[in-house]
Amino acid sequence: MDLAYLMQGLKGTLLIWVGSLALAVLLGVVVAAGRRSHSTWVRSIVRVWVAIVRGIPPLVWMLLLFFGLGWGLLGDSPIFAAVVALGLINSAYIGDSINAGLSAVPRGQWEACQAMALPKRVAYLRVILPQAFPIMLASSTAYAISLLKNTAIASIIGANEMVFYAYNTVQLGADALTSFFVIGLVYLAFSVPIGFLARWIEGRSVIAQVR
Amino acid sequence: MKTPNNGPSEVLLAAQGIRKSYGHLEILRGIDLNLGTGEHVSIIGPSGSGKSTLIRCLNFLEMPDGGSIDFGGKRIWDEKSPIKEADSRAHRTKVGMVFQSFNLFATHTALQNVSIAQVHTLGRSRKAADDRSRELLDQVGLSEHLDKHPGQLSGGQQQRVAIARALAMDPEIMLFDEPTSAIDPEMRVEVLRVMKDLANGGMTMISVTHEFNFARDAADRVLFLAGGLIVEEGTPDEIFSAPKQERTQQFVNAVSGIV
Ligand SMILES: Nc1ncnc2c1ncn2[C@@H]1O[C@H](COP(=O)(O)OP(=O)(O)O)[C@@H](O)[C@H]1O
Ligand SMILES: [Mg+2]
Numbered sequence: 001m002d003l004a005y006l007m008q009g010l011k012g013t014l015l016i017w018v019g020s021l022a023l024a025v026l027l028g029v030v031v032a033a034g035r036r037s038h039s040t041w042v043r044s045i046v047r048v049w050v051a052i053v054r055g056i057p058p059l060v061w062m063l064l065l066f067f068g069l070g071w072g073l074l075g076d077s078p079i080f081a082a083v084v085a086l087g088l089i090n091s092a093y094i095g096d097s098i099n100a101g102l103s104a105v106p107r108g109q110w111e112a113c114q115a116m117a118l119p120k121r122v123a124y125l126r127v128i129l130p131q132a133f134p135i136m137l138a139s140s141t142a143y144a145i146s147l148l149k150n151t152a153i154a155s156i157i158g159a160n161e162m163v164f165y166a167y168n169t170v171q172l173g174a175d176a177l178t179s180f181f182v183i184g185l186v187y188l189a190f191s192v193p194i195g196f197l198a199r200w201i202e203g204r205s206v207i208a209q210v211r
Numbered sequence: 212m213k214t215p216n217n218g219p220s221e222v223l224l225a226a227q228g229i230r231k232s233y234g235h236l237e238i239l240r241g242i243d244l245n246l247g248t249g250e251h252v253s254i255i256g257p258s259g260s261g262k263s264t265l266i267r268c269l270n271f272l273e274m275p276d277g278g279s280i281d282f283g284g285k286r287i288w289d290e291k292s293p294i295k296e297a298d299s300r301a302h303r304t305k306v307g308m309v310f311q312s313f314n315l316f317a318t319h320t321a322l323q324n325v326s327i328a329q330v331h332t333l334g335r336s337r338k339a340a341d342d343r344s345r346e347l348l349d350q351v352g353l354s355e356h357l358d359k360h361p362g363q364l365s366g367g368q369q370q371r372v373a374i375a376r377a378l379a380m381d382p383e384i385m386l387f388d389e390p391t392s393a394i395d396p397e398m399r400v401e402v403l404r405v406m407k408d409l410a411n412g413g414m415t416m417i418s419v420t421h422e423f424n425f426a427r428d429a430a431d432r433v434l435f436l437a438g439g440l441i442v443e444e445g446t447p448d449e450i451f452s453a454p455k456q457e458r459t460q461q462f463v464n465a466v467s468g469i470v
Contacts, residue, residue: 108314111272115308116328116380117300126327130318 009165016151023087031095050092061085066157082154093143101136134205141198214411220247230277240439251410253426256436262419270306307377307385313369315361322357347375367398387418
């Protein structure tokens with residue numbers, strides 16, 4: 001398989017991955033805030049939203065956005081449609097892992113912050129998040145890896161990512177087994193180190209050590 | 212006996228008719244609690260009787276449902292006028308709280324635990340805060356452990372850091388919620404000594420405790436709380452040696468191991 005071709009595909013894959021991950025984290029913060037809201041209304045809206053987002057397969061989301069719901073904005077760019085679709089879906093998962101990380105911080109830590117009248121911002125940034133972050137990161141990383149694998153689905157709407165390129169080279173006569181084997185290795189080259197990193201971070205977490 | 216306060220003391224804290232329910236469960240059914248400056252009151256009572264709830268109402272970690280709270284002669288809360296966030300924060304800077312489970316900040320060293328609120332709540336410089344923290348940690352016998360994290364300290368040491376952390380705010384009153392209950396018996400003595408020194412040094416304190424010897428030595432008054440009401444109130448001698456209520460007698464005997 002042509003290496004330049006592979007790099008082109010990799011560029012597309014990384015673009016979809018990083019783009020949708022960034023969108024997912026951004027929206028995930030909103031989802032987590034909604035989950036923790038004092039208002040029952042806000043919590044219900046978020047619950048319905050998460051159910052809808054999770055309940056439809058990623059491919060169907062992509063097709064919906066690419067062909068229908070994009071209002072012309074997304075229809076021109078399969079990569080953009082894939083970013084939005086995967087970003088939306090994963091915002092639900094990332095939002096829940098942010099929420100779970102915050103919930104894992106013992107209540108007493110919040111109460112000590114309150115008892116000492118620490119400003120909320122300080123309490124979050126210096127006390128709560130440093131403890132919640134490793135936990136959030138560990139579970140978010142698992143989603144990030146499955147997100148990486150899901151970028152392959154975007155080939156179906158014609159996004160120029162690795163699978164799309166590999167498939168094309170095979171159509172043009174390249175050896176199928178070699179081509180797909182190579183891109184399989186490229187996926188692994190990203191997902192395995194990230195998995196290790198996640199476990200390392202989790203192992204260093206204060207809460208994990210206490211347990 | 213505790214060193215008596217010099218001269219007549221004015222009332223620092225006056226809580227009247229404090230009521231609190233969780234759902235249908237009425238935990239506090241009208242508690243009156245007055246505390247003079249420099250006074251130390253110990254609260255005893257069976258577990259689940261609402262001791263924690265009561266002292267948590269005094270710094271608004273729980274909002275009471277009814278009653279009123281005056282502090283320093285000013286009405287700061289009653290059921291008709293809910294307290295504003297800024298006012299409850301201002302109040303909390305004057306009230307030091309020590310929890311049963313220490314609640315030290317897990318990612319901070321002992322020194323950082325004691326300094327953080329000095330810097331971020333009181334606005335002291337980092338240097339001034341750290342100097343004061345060293346002084347306080349020395350006072351509670353932990354000058355060797357400034358840079359250790361809570362996970363590296365024993366329960367007794369953690370609780371002394373927590374006391375230093377609360378004292379660092381220069382509070383007008385200290386609240387202790389069973390400060391030694393989560394500590395191995397042989398490690399309690401250091402914590403109790405620190406508390407006793409504070410009481411004798413004139414700190415205004417409320418301590419929820421099962422340590423009767425400590426209350427006998429260090430408290431001016433003892434309240435027995437049961438069923439959401441103050442059943443009996445008196446000097447340590449009155450409560451521990453000659454209680455008037457049968458219920459108090461039973462509780463004191465049970466905790467002291469007298470059948
Ligand atoms: N946040 C809460 N929600 C519901 N019930 C609570 C809550 N906090 C305490 N309780 C209940 O209130 C009662 C008194 O609790 P607490 O004040 O902790 O008692 P004590 O400190 O005397 O052991 C207990 O029955 C407890 O289960
Ligand atoms: Mg309690």
